[in-house]
Amino acid sequence: MKIIVGMADMQVSKEPEAMLISFALGSCIGVALYDPLVRVGGLLHFMLPDSQIDQQKSQKNPWMFADTGIPLFFREAYKLGAEKKRIWVKVVGGSQVLDDSSYFNIGKRNYLALRKIFWTNNVLIHAEDIGGSVNRTIRLEIGSGRVWVRTSGDGEREL
């Protein structure tokens, strides 16, 4: 059962047959979390680092921003029985256009915002495929907890 996670969206599941997938991560970041004991997993696709730029939007759709989306995402997983001490995360995306000026470095700032939130909350990143100028697709198999990343124009590999 394939469940698509769109832009600025999130899904959690404990269905062993479910596969969560998020396409076309450019500067956006896909965060996969998984509790291997209860086999609960989730996938978040956030687009921007900071909800300060549009608070109205963040109330309507918290998944758009790292600061509003990530904490809520974990809470959704807890509701299904996941526990923080067992959860691991894998992150994918955060690409950049070719830019020396840092005007357009949203990918990098997305990643820094995520790192800061994880640092403050003692969450370790288990594996990552971040940066560069590529598009990526991430998928998480709920039954096994395996995470796959596909780079456009290239193959798919397990993360």
Added chain:
Amino acid sequence: MNLVDCILNSAIQLPPFPAVIQRVLQLVEDPKSSAQEMVDVIQYDQSITANVLRVCNSAHFGLRRPVHSLREAVALIGFDQLVEVILQNNSAQLFSRACPGYDLNDGELWRHSVSCALLSQIISIRLNQAPSPTRFTAALLHDIGKVILSGFVREHFEEIRKLVRDGGCSFSEAEKEVLGIDHAELGGKISERWQFPKAIVFAVRYHHTPLLSPEDHEMVNLIYLCDLVTLMMGIGGGADGLSYHAHKEVLNQNQLSRRDIEQFISQLDEGFKKVEATINLE
């Protein structure tokens, strides 16, 4: 025949863009034109008329009463939206095919095109330019070169990728190096052949190199930003990914900041849901 001639020859195989649309674009830019003239131009094209009525009567449009004629449609939705409906219907087929050279599946380039067109309205408003059908058209058609170049990119993909990965080239620079022409230059030639207004031709031609455009900077900069932001969001992004140059000069010239870029992204999100609805309609 050398490779560039081969590519240009393939571009000639593209069907001509309906002449009705060129005429409609001229009319909307002409302040003296009337609704009646617009109706006169369109009504003889049955397939366009049928499409306009079908779209206007769809749930997506949410009009309170059914529209039975072109004249009613123009009165209810206005010129600009009418042009958008016509353009989208006529470009969908062309852009919906997969572009394997860019690793784009069916519909992905179309999604990118429509998102850019929507973004052109969002950014126009921020730049205090009235959204216009000409800008919408340029944004919608800017990647037409990819439709043709895809097959050639596929054949030479490894060479192009090597230049991007190891040579520090943008994807379009690598196309130019390997194939002798890039998708923007090719797109410029196609839109010229389709007899689009000069500003559209320049916007297509220079959508990755806005600083090189000899004129129409307002339009060229706008389409450049629309494309770059849409690529950053990964919408219809393929094997070329985000491998294009950012030009901060374009932001400076328009007094735009990083914050503005983030706001464009946040505003497009809602529009993108509209894009999905429109695409499903087709």
